[in-house]
Amino acid sequence: MIEKNNSQPLVRMSGISKAFPGVQANDCVDLELHPGEVLALLGENGAGKSTLMNILCGLYRPDAGEIELRGRKVSIEGPKDSQALGIGMVHQNFKLVDSMTVLENIILGMKNQPLVLDMKKVRAEVLQLSKRYNLKVEPDASIWQLSVGEQQRVEILKLLYRKAEILILDEPTAVLTPQESDELAKVIRLMKTEGKSAIFITHKMEEVMNFSDRVMVLRKGRLVAGLSTTSTSPSQLARLMVGRELLFSIDKKPFSPGKTILSLDRVCAKDDRGLDALKEVSLNIRSGEILGIAGVAGNGQKELAEVITGLRKLKSGSLRLDKEDMSQSSPIAMIKAGVAHIPQDRSSAGSVGDLSVASNLAMKEYRKPPLSTGIFIIPQRITSLAKKLIERFKIMTPGPDTHLKFLSGGNIQKTILAREIGACKSLLVAVYPSRGLDIGATESVRRQLVDQRDQGFGVLFVSEDIDELIQVADTIAVLFEGRVMAVMPSKEAAPERLGLLMAGVGA
Amino acid sequence: MRIVFEKRKSRARGILFAVPALSFMISMLLSGIVLLIAGANPFETFASMASGAFGSSNGFSETLVKTIPLALTGLAVALAFKLRFWNIGAEGQLVLGGIASSWVALFLGPSLPEPLVLPLCIAAGFAAGALWAGIPGLLKTRLSVDETLVTLMLNYVAILFAEYLYYGPWRDPKGYGFPGSAPFIEAAWLPRIFGRAHAGIWFIPVIALLFWVLLRRTRWGFELSIIGASPRAARYQGIAVQRNILLAVLLSGAIAGLAGACEVTGISHRLQQGLNLGYGFTAIIIAWMSQLNPLAIPFVALLMGGILVGGDQVQMMMGLPSAMGTVMQGLILFPMLAGSLFTEYRIRVLSGKAKKSKVACVEGEA
Incomplete structure (x- = not known):
């Protein structure tokens, strides 16, 4: 199900593999990006999308595989290299310094800057870019004063200022209002007409259909399909992504x-x-x-x-x-x-990565029998409760004693959910x-x-x-x-x- | 070819023993090199140290004498460290415990019923240590004042306060000008069990076991382990984080204070110079070497006590500088800290060759 495009690709990643302890994040993945193309990288959590893009922008190094840029083999050892090659990435969690201004963030970390910065010139250039791409932002505002949407614009301006030709966006619309998303779509289209290319990571079908020319679907670290957007449909993509049919509606009792x-x-x-x-x-x-x-x-x-x-x-x-x-x-x-609480910040407020899955599951129930009697807790009962919840909530873990931090985001959330529903x-x-x-x-x-x-x-x-x-x-x-x-x-x-x-x- | 550090998926039990053992061997090697440079035969020196510390009943009793305060202060700091409260003030808490214990023995003792004297001395040391740790504890939990500095500086306050007392108001008029208080009445003496080793040694297994039970088997211990791993998550679970940290710090100080009480009632039988021998600092090494495991602390303390006594022995027998024992302690700590990396990470060697792209991985499955 791979459709060929015969022009010389801008980026070609071939046979990319990357393993983390216990997970094969990328398994022999091939990717091509053509000039002026918007490629959507679709997949579930843990499918390996972010890993693949982090490899392209030099944050991770692949265990195996090669990257070619305009037909030439390149070795990307770090973000410095990818920046020099015109590759830039907007991460899911923005990499901005809160206390610094927009302009300062834009030039922060750039190589070959003069000893004394010519901020006037930087400002003029940034303002020009922001006008050209309709990325409105106040250059002297501090980052913490900006909304999330504005911060994203700063990230994009940062890449444009560094003359990035290939923009990687990791779930760009996750934090935007629908109106802001439409604005972003316009910006991407404008960049396309100028010959820039973009790869964006998403798991929303709608965005794939609206934004992209081509879509690649990853599942469990492997490439399962590469299609042109016009020849596919949301339901086909959903099937490819999860490997089964999905129910999009949820049935519930009348209100x-x-x-x-x-x-x-x-x-x-x-x-x-x-x-x-x-x-x-x-x-x-x-x-x-x-x-x-x-x-x-x-x-x-x-x-x-x-x-x-x-x-x-x-x-x-x-x-x-x-x-x-x-x-x-x-x-x-x-x-x-x-009152039970599934907090926004699931890894630092909702759970404790350095404790076992069982401990995390017991963090509310330990106060009363059967998990404790008087001042004592009963470890065996904590373990058996954990085993029960792991099974009921289908938490994927090697066992109740595994440290929570080794689980995937989805399974950490299931662990929190299992605990909080018990406490509700x-x-x-x-x-x-x-x-x-x-x-x-x-x-x-x-x-x-x-x-x-x-x-x-x-x-x-x-x-x-x-x-x-x-x-x-x-x-x-x-x-x-x-x-x-x-x-x-x-x-x-x-x-x-x-x-x-x-x-x-x-x- | 590339060498990478990889986080271990889980910690094997064997690693927890193998790494400290290997680290210890490396530190012996390093010590050996230092000894060679100092012109001594390392094997002879180690043998002399070992026989000095463990070879004779006299030496062994001296080793135990040092093990008691080392183990107690080691347990004390380990408890605070579990909560990431960096109590480096065990030395001061020990000294203040000694002062309070001395006060009871000197001024209340004579008028108290005899069987009450010793328990009260011990209790006073316990309370004073808690009080002394309570100052940084309160400052930290109420005002977010950094505890590292406060605990460190309070050491000197306590040490100087003790000096003031035995040079000044508490000085024994019959002491021929010797700096120290009058001797305690005998009712305030901890019984000796073996040479100079005293009954304070029984506190070690009791506290180590209680500590272990507390952490592994009680609700409070469970809360402490959550706070230690993530104070923020603990708050979200309805745990009163600041109050619990304060309580644990008070307990930590109390155990260090107990060590001070044991020193004055078990060894010197008066308040005098030589109470602050740096046990509270060595305790930090012991706590880390034991990886904060209360059941390991007594054994590591025994080893450290042996090195201290053996170091003195070497000084006398081999004519080496007295600092050699301290140098060796330092040389133990470094490989230990480096070694702790390997309990969390492992080394993997990757071959640089790229795998050939497989045809299979581009075939759609749908």
Whole structure:
């Protein structure tokens, strides 16, 4: 299923293999990129997309395989080499220095700079680039002041300023509003007309169809297909990606909400920097209801979740759980009241990589029998609970004693989910639970959320994926700059309207 | 051909023993080289050290005398290190424990019922060590003040305070000008069991076992292991991170204070010069060599005690400088720290040849 293009390729990677302990991330992968072409790299999590691109930009070195650029064999030993060859990458987690300005970030790390920088010249060049590609950004703003979308523009400008001919974008739209995504698509098209090429990593079909000329599908480290976009369809791609048919819709019981479980009344809270993060937020969650929180990352979602789980103090307003005032409650009080939390930051807040899978699974239940009696814990029971949960939640691990950090992102998330669902007695707070997960894992996460709802618990579900929200949630609230812009039944929520509300339009 | 470090997928049990053993052999080798340079026969020197430390009952009892404070302070710092609280103030906590214990023995002892004196001396050392560690503990948990500096500097405060006491107000008027307090009444003496080795030795297995049980079998220990691995995750699990760190630090200081109490009631029977011999610093080496495993600490402490006593022996028998024992301690630490890399990583040698692209991998499967 590989379609040939006979022109001289710009990049040819052949026979690329790369192993990490226990994982063959890339297994003999071949890739071609032609001038002026946009190539989509599609695959589930752990399929090896990022690894392959990290090899191309010199962050990893392949165990085997060769890279050719314009027909010449090259050896890319580090990012310096790839930069010299005109290859640039925008990583999923931006590589910007928060406290420095846009201009400083753009020239940071560039070779052959004069001892005294001519910032005027840099500024003029950057402004010209930003105008030409319609990448609006304030050159003297510090990075921490910028929205995620703006930061991405800085990353792209950085590459353009370095005269990159080949741009690699790792899940570029994961953090953008639909409008911002459209803007990005325009930028990519413009670059294409100038003969630049791009490779973007994604697991969203829609983007593949909208952005790309050609698509390569990776599965478990191997190339399974290379197709021209016009000759394929989302369902074919999905099949190739997972290797089986997928259900795109989720079945759930009809929505019949019960009594109010959580009620927030004009809640205000500050973020870590002391700025107002939540402004007079009033929300209710009833039993048997999934309240979806839509919004671009960084508009108060994290703070909202932390307020509800007792991790963040309310500045004013009140929080009631089952009619009881819990405005000043500690995290442990909220846990005891049956509030479970799947935090945004699953590897550093939600789990402990240096402890075993079993310990991670026991981190809430250890407080009570059967895992503990009095002051003592019973290791055998922790292990047997872990074995049970590993089986029930299909966590792929060599065993309960394996350190969690050796598991894939999806399996780490399943571990957290397994623990939190066990701890959920009234409300489940799930913040981006499916972010970065592959289709299979996403499906099972969504299924679990719906199951909690069907059992009569309340669910607060924060997501950036509008389609996912409409599908999973019963009610959707849109957060913008810490304010609730609107609350509506998900049946009545149109993606376009949500997108506008997320961008602060139409309050 | 390329050599790469690769993170181990899991830690084999054998590695945990093999690496320290190999590191120790390397440090013997390095020490041997230093000894050669100093003009001594390394084999003779090692043999003389070993026989000095373990060969005679007198030597062995001296080794035990040093093992007791080394093991206790080793356990003390290991507990704090488990929580990534860098307590390098065990020395000061030991000294303050000694001071408090001396105070009870000197000023309360004579008026107390005899059977109460020794337990109170021990308890006072325990409490004073906790108090001394509590200062950096509170500063760290309440105000985020760096504990490394505070614990380090409080060592000198405690040492100088002790000096002030035995040179000044507590000085024995009948001591012929010798710097030291009056001797304790006998009710405040820890019984001797073997040479100068005293009953304080029984604290070692008791505390090591309790420490192990605490970490592996109790809810609190489970919480501590979560905090040690990730304070942020611990907070998300509803664990009161700061309070638990403070509690563990107090306990750490208390164990070091206990070591000080044992020193004054078991060895010197008065507060005098020679309480701060650097046990609390050597404890840091011991804790790392044991990889913070409480059950390994007593044995490593015994080895270190042996090196100290053996070092003195070598000084007398072989005419080597007294610093040789200290040099050897340092030479043990370095391979040990380097060796800890290999418990986490392994070395893999890759052949540079690229595999030929296989036809199979470009065939679609759909």
